[in-house]
Amino acid sequence: MLVLANIIYSLPIGLMPLLLRNFIKYLESHEIKVIPWVINIVGLALIIDTLLELTYGVLDYKAYQFMFQWLTPPIILLRYCISVIWRCAFILALTGVCLRKEIFRKSLIVLTGLEVAILFWKHPYQAIINAHVYTHSNLAYSSYAFLLPWSSQQYYPFIISIMVELFVIDLTKAFLILSFFSYPKVRKFFK
Numbered sequence: 001m002l003v004l005a006n007i008i009y010s011l012p013i014g015l016m017p018l019l020l021r022n023f024i025k026y027l028e029s030h031e032i033k034v035i036p037w038v039i040n041i042v043g044l045a046l047i048i049d050t051l052l053e054l055t056y057g058v059l060d061y062k063a064y065q066f067m068f069q070w071l072t073p074p075i076i077l078l079r080y081c082i083s084v085i086w087r088c089a090f091i092l093a094l095t096g097v098c099l100r101k102e103i104f105r106k107s108l109i110v111l112t113g114l115e116v117a118i119l120f121w122k123h124p125y126q127a128i129i130n131a132h133v134y135t136h137s138n139l140a141y142s143s144y145a146f147l148l149p150w151s152s153q154q155y156y157p158f159i160i161s162i163m164v165e166l167f168v169i170d171l172t173k174a175f176l177i178l179s180f181f182s183y184p185k186v187r188k189f190f191k
Helices: 002-029 036-057 061-067 073-098 102-117 125-136 153-182
Strands: none
Touching: 036 073, 036 153, 061 073, 061 125, 073 102, 102 153, 125 153
């Protein structure tokens, strides 16, 4: 039942690409010009989203260690550094998009495509279990040297529903970025 609830909760997010496509068709059929400040609003909204993702999902290294505790410490550190650099690259590309530079628009499209390609690496099953435990119990303050017993079958539907929700959110955001910044009426504003 929880899986169904999470899918229903994620449904409006999943419908966003369809709404965006209809909005683009509406713009094309009514010859409405894309206003340059809309590009800045979209860019700033994505910068805020990336900063929130960075602040609440990555920068707390102890939480990051806890989420990926099955990996060795050097691999955790490498993964952590890649995550921080990845989000900083997004922020840099989005800043360039707000300045309407073509190289940054193309960089954003490439970064978004790569993020879709590594989506399963971004949200592994065990990390979702550990993140849930870290945020919802006092066990997070104990030793990192063990894996919690949350990997049992009884939690499988719950964790899968969270994974589906995260995938739907990331794929929707990627689709919106790729659609908006590849749209010809938006592309013409970049130099």
